[in-house]
Amino acid sequence: MDDDIAAGFGNRVEAYVRQIPRGRVMTYGQLAALCGSPRAARIVGGTAHFGDPDLPWQRVVNKQGGLASGYPGGREGHKAALEAEGLQVSDELTVDLGRLLWWPAGFEPSQTGLPL
DNA sequence: CGAGTGACCGCAA
DNA sequence: ATTGCGGCCACTC
Numbered sequence: 175m176d177d178d179i180a181a182g183f184g185n186r187v188e189a190y191v192r193q194i195p196r197g198r199v200m201t202y203g204q205l206a207a208l209c210g211s212p213r214a215a216r217i218v219g220g221t222a223h224f225g226d227p228d229l230p231w232q233r234v235v236n237k238q239g240g241l242a243s244g245y246p247g248g249r250e251g252h253k254a255a256l257e258a259e260g261l262q263v264s265d266e267l268t269v270d271l272g273r274l275l276w277w278p279a280g281f282e283p284s285q286t287g288l289p290l
Numbered sequence: 291c292g293a294g295t296g297a298c299c300g301c302a303a
Numbered sequence: 304a305t306t307g308c309g310g311c312c313a314c315t316c
Contacts, residue, residue: 182312183311183313184312184314203298206299206312211310212299212300213309213310215299215300216299216310217296218297219296219298220296220297220312221314223296224296237299245297
């Protein structure tokens, strides 16, 4: 289910990632905070690697808007995947969070302290 | 069952 | 502004 998330941490992360619309991105810390542990951003990455590969992990980026390093194909592969979704990636392998960052309903960026 | 690692983030010096 | 360290959950050895 989408709202009915009653499982482990990684399972909640997958649920949020699965709800990320195309052309939008979310940060690890954000997903971690939504899951109940703003300091457990590492688990988001770990879950991504051991989670369901069918999920759009390519839409998940770090707080800097930069791409991940362990992505299949490297940052360049991640960049290509984002561009393939219609996302705009800079030459520094970064995306404009203030424009492409997406948030689930009932949540505001102020709670995560984003540089908006 | 115990210890270590991991696609990170936040704070302190 | 930059560098270094701790912390959290899940998975693997």
